[in-house]
Amino acid sequence: MTTIKLNSYYPHLTERITMEVSDEIAVTLSIGGRLCDSYKRRKREHGECSLDGTPGFEADVTYPPMTPEEIMEQAEDQAALYAALDRLPPVQARRVYARFILGRSVGQIARAENVEERNVRETINKGLRGLKKYFDFSR
Structure with missing residues (x-):
């Protein structure tokens, strides 16, 4: 026979x-406790969510919904960015867009356009300087 503390297995109990x-039974309770602790640790470390919840629950927990003001600000910022990109020369605009909006690497852009990476970097830097001038003037 083994003596156990029920508070270890039933945390809602107020008295010892x-x-x-x-x-x-002691071994079974011990294994169950370890499995529960392991599950909680894995859930905490990997950010797991239950799939039994409402559809879209994970997205709501991960990214809280934007307020109407945030949505309007984001739309205005995006419109300003695209207006600024339109003012750049076409090659600069295309390369800056590919690098920062589409997330392509300089090497990928260079291979796609069949040019050297150095040329792509220079063009992107010139485009960024042009965007900086545009945003400095507009504020």
Whole structure:
């Protein structure tokens, strides 16, 4: 027979209760406790969410919904960015767009356009300087 503290397995209990149980039950409770702790640790480390929740629950937890003001600000910022890109020469605009909006690397852009990476970097830097001038003037 083994003596266990029930508070370890039932945290909602307010008073300290000990009980004698058979060895098989003590081992089963111990294994269950370890499995529960392991699950909680894995859930905490990997940010797991239950799939039993409402559809879209994970997105709501991960990214809280934007306020109407945030949505309008984002739309205005995006419109200003595209207006600024339109003022750049076409090659600069295309390369800056590919690099920062589409997330392509300089090497990928260079291979797609069949040019050297150095030329792509220079063009992107010139485009960024042009965007900076545009945004400095507009504020």
